[in-house]
Amino acid sequence: MRALCLALALCLPLAGGCSGLKTKKPSGKPAARSGAKGKNAAPAPKADPQAQEKAYQLGLRLFQEERYDGAKKAWQDAVRLGPDTALGKQAQANLKKVERMLDSLKEIGKQ
Numbered sequence: 588m589r590a591l592c593l594a595l596a597l598c599l600p601l602a603g604g605c606s607g608l609k610t611k612k613p614s615g616k617p618a619a620r621s622g623a624k625g626k627n628a629a630p631a632p633k634a635d636p637q638a639q640e641k642a643y644q645l646g647l648r649l650f651q652e653e654r655y656d657g658a659k660k661a662w663q664d665a666v667r668l669g670p671d672t673a674l675g676k677q678a679q680a681n682l683k684k685v686e687r688m689l690d691s692l693k694e695i696g697k698q
Contacts, residue, residue, distance in 0.1 A: 639668035643678050650685060655692070659685050 646661035662685065665678035 635668055636672070636674075639665050639672065639674055642668060643674050646678065646681060650681070655685050655689050659689070 642661050642665040646658045646665060649655075649661055650658035659682060662678040662682045666675050666682065669675040670679070
């Protein structure tokens with residue numbers, strides 16, 4: 588019962604999905620990069636709004652199906668595809684919630 592209450596408390600904010608969120612559209616200008624600019628610096632992945640949306644929606648679906656590990660991986664992909672977009676930031680918030688839920692479920696399993 589306690590696990591169900593915890594699950595509901597964490598998933599209700601996620602049930603709204605990404606309504607109201609707008610993803611950034613590419614402006615055609617190269618994005619400003621921060622950090623190391625050395626020869627060994629890995630290039631940042633190119634933004635792909637459609638792939639990011641697909642990964643985000645997959646995370647929502649998996650979360651609603653209580654497949655939390657899969658949801659976590661999907662949202663990690665969404666963040667990787669555009670961490671600074673509105674959808675990327677929402678995916679980061681969802682990642683924190685699903686990680687807390689997974690930790691709580693592990694604790695409940697230990698009792």
